[in-house]
Amino acid sequence: MLEHEEPDERNQDNTPKESRGDPPLALPLDEMLESYKDLEDILFEWSGINKGGYGYVIGSSKSGKTIFCECLGMAIASGQTQFLKKPLAKKEESPEKVLFVSCEEFPSARIKRNEKQAAYFDKLAGSAEWRKNYHVVTEAFPRFIHSSANWKTLVKLLLEQKPDIVFIDSLTRLTNGQIEDSKTANALMMKLRELSYLAKCTLVVIHHTPKQMGKPLTIDSVAGSRVLIQEADFCLGINRTSSGTRYVKEIVFRYKQEEVDKVTLFAINDTLIIEAQGEKAEWEVLGENDGRSDPSNLMAVYKSICEKPEGKTTKELMDEFVKTGIIGRSTLYPYLKQLTEEMKIIKEDKTYKKLDLFGDQNNVEEGDSLDEPTEE
Structure with missing residues (x-):
């Protein structure tokens, strides 16, 4: 019944739902716990990025978001055990497959950077074989995902590639509307959530924020934050201070407690690799700089x-x-x-x-x- 109607008792099936095979809509907690006793614990790719989840890496222009995600993806694809001195997910068999969807740069603009990064991970992995686990889009892939045809192309790519984790750069390339508009943001979030579910992958989307100008990274730093964060499983922030100090901050996680007291400092070296520089309180970093x-x-x-x-x-x-x-x-x-x-x-x-x-x-x-x- 779409609207409220008085039930017709003559046509009503009074057989208990359990007898008809319909699943119960609620259960006592002990029965629910028993039903899910064999459910595995939630696993994390790195930090609070849960496997099969969907969320963001945010930061202002030139803060290092893309290089951060490239290095994280290569660390995963090459089977490393840690990134920025924090553990990566344990690999039961072979390393996970990574797909990097760059809508911001043509391959010709990023290939030299990726070449330097890959050479570094070759040494860590002991060979270049891991590169088969790290896939990048070609110039044939659309730079804007606005039309239904573009979205079908993205879905087809993920279903064909079957990646374990996908990075998309960036959120603003996925809509021609204003992300601050709640209707636009909500429609986009539903698409991305469904994409992650359909492709059975972890989905990390890079999202630009305004310059922080000495301010700490918070949920309010995210454009369209109310809708974006409502649907996200995780959100990491990348910041670069006025003097060039970079750090990554755990802003919000759905399935893990954030580290609220410390941020992880990092530098980008000459080979465009992320290097850990220790931890500090965010206010100390901002005050020093x-x-x-x-x-x-x-x-x-x-x-x-x-x-x-x-x-x-x-x-x-x-x-x-x-x-x-x-x-x-x-x-x-x-x-x-x-x-x-x-x-x-x-x-x-x-x-x-x-x-x-x-x-x-x-x-x-x-x-x-x-x-x-x-x-x-």
Whole structure:
């Protein structure tokens, strides 16, 4: 019945659904657990990229997204056990097959880069045999996937190639609409989800973001974020600071807890290979690379707060230090956190005051926030 109708008892089958063979719509938890007791644990390609899942690698222009994905794909195809010093999925038999769908560059533009990268992985794998596991599209493949015919070409390619993991560069080449429009984004997400399911592959889509300008990578960094993230199983972010420091951040995962305290630093060497450079807190990386950051400014912030017995609000400090260009927003917040942890200042509501250990404020009360301050 498409609309609500009164049931006709004369034609109604009163046989229990279980007797008719119809599956139950709900079960007690213990029965459900028993039904799925032989289900295997979710496996991950790398980080929070789950096998058979669908999601994104995001980042601004020239941050290193494409090279990052190429190196990750080659590491998988060549049977490596780790990437950026983090484990890759264990290979039960032969290494997985990778397909890289580049709509951004013609083969002639990327082939020399891939040649250098492949030579590096030849040494790691002990031979060039692994290259048969890494496939790339030719000039015959469309650079825009807008029409039904283009989509059929993409589907046909995946069904013929039967890859284990697919990288598509980039999301904006898959629609001629505005990705910020919820209807456009939702329709595209459904297509990509279905593509991953139909081809039985892990689907990683590269997506461009605006320049971060010293801001941390968050879900809000993604254009069309509400719809995109709603359907995604994973989202990794690539950032490049004003001084050239690059890092990858775990933004959101559906099936794994993100590393919220650290980002993984990396560099791109002369052979266009990704090299791990350690881990740091994101705010530290952004603070270090803020050209206006100077250790002496920490004391300047402290002195400014001490000047007013009633303290200063976040807005006042922003106006005094950030809007005047003395320090960056990403530097002010860590300064306030550091001063609070060192028990030099205390936060009351939205105001920061000097902490007098011998006066009325002789203790930092439980519940005082050390999080980034919010603007008034």
